[in-house]
Amino acid sequence: MPEYDSKRYALVNRWDPSHLKRIDRLLPLSAGDRVLEVGCGRGHLTGRLADRGIDVIGIDANPMAAEVAGSDRIMTMRAETLEFDDATFDAVVSIHAIEHLPQLDAAVAEMARVLKPGGQALYIYPAEPVMGLYAVPTSIILYGTPFKAREVHCHKLWPAKLRRIMKPAGLLQTHSEFSLLKMPQFAATFARS
Numbered sequence: 001m002p003e004y005d006s007k008r009y010a011l012v013n014r015w016d017p018s019h020l021k022r023i024d025r026l027l028p029l030s031a032g033d034r035v036l037e038v039g040c041g042r043g044h045l046t047g048r049l050a051d052r053g054i055d056v057i058g059i060d061a062n063p064m065a066a067e068v069a070g071s072d073r074i075m076t077m078r079a080e081t082l083e084f085d086d087a088t089f090d091a092v093v094s095i096h097a098i099e100h101l102p103q104l105d106a107a108v109a110e111m112a113r114v115l116k117p118g119g120q121a122l123y124i125y126p127a128e129p130v131m132g133l134y135a136v137p138t139s140i141i142l143y144g145t146p147f148k149a150r151e152v153h154c155h156k157l158w159p160a161k162l163r164r165i166m167k168p169a170g171l172l173q174t175h176s177e178f179s180l181l182k183m184p185q186f187a188a189t190f191a192r193s
Contacts, residue, residue: 008141012141013065018181019045023045036059036082036114038059046058047071057074058075059079059082079110080101082111088114099135108166109169111169113169118192124187135150135153139151159176159188166190170192
């Protein structure tokens with residue numbers, strides 16, 4: 001299991017405004033909605049959503065992420081063991097995080113559990129031609145070598161595979177798209193049945 005206990009990794013996490021634009025287009029949120037961001041890093045997106053009046057919490061496995069974020073909205077927590085009650089959130093957002101989760105089935109079950117019935121989830125993940133290709137920089141930061149990139153990106157995902165993973169958790173796909181913007185990536189929305 002990759003270890004993300006790295007202040008350097010937390011600090012290199014950059015803000016990408018295109019993620020907020022994609023949320024606005026694919027997952028319209030309103031002030032007061034309860035949202036969980038899984039794999040939030042330093043909490044750039046979490047903070048932007050909070051500025052809009054959204055009741056958002058960000059979680060990250062890296063304990064240094066909460067430290068450098070300096071926000072009580074960012075918590076250290078693994079997606080496989082979410083410390084929230086059932087049906088807590090109106091939406092779950094995870095941007096470039098699910099490919100890092102070794103126990104993806106368990107994490108998806110947890111995200112579905114904390115999502116309210118009818119709630120929406122948005123996942124953005126890389127369209128890697130070779131598993132771990134886009135994780136080479138992270139592998140160098142975390143391990144000092146590019147040769148552990150497949151330990152960083154534990155899964156090579158594509159839309160049909162993600163649908164198969166989500167279905168047992170009661171998450172049904174409502175939209176999927178591919179983008180070449182900056183890096184080839186997929187975006188998919190799911191609704192909890």
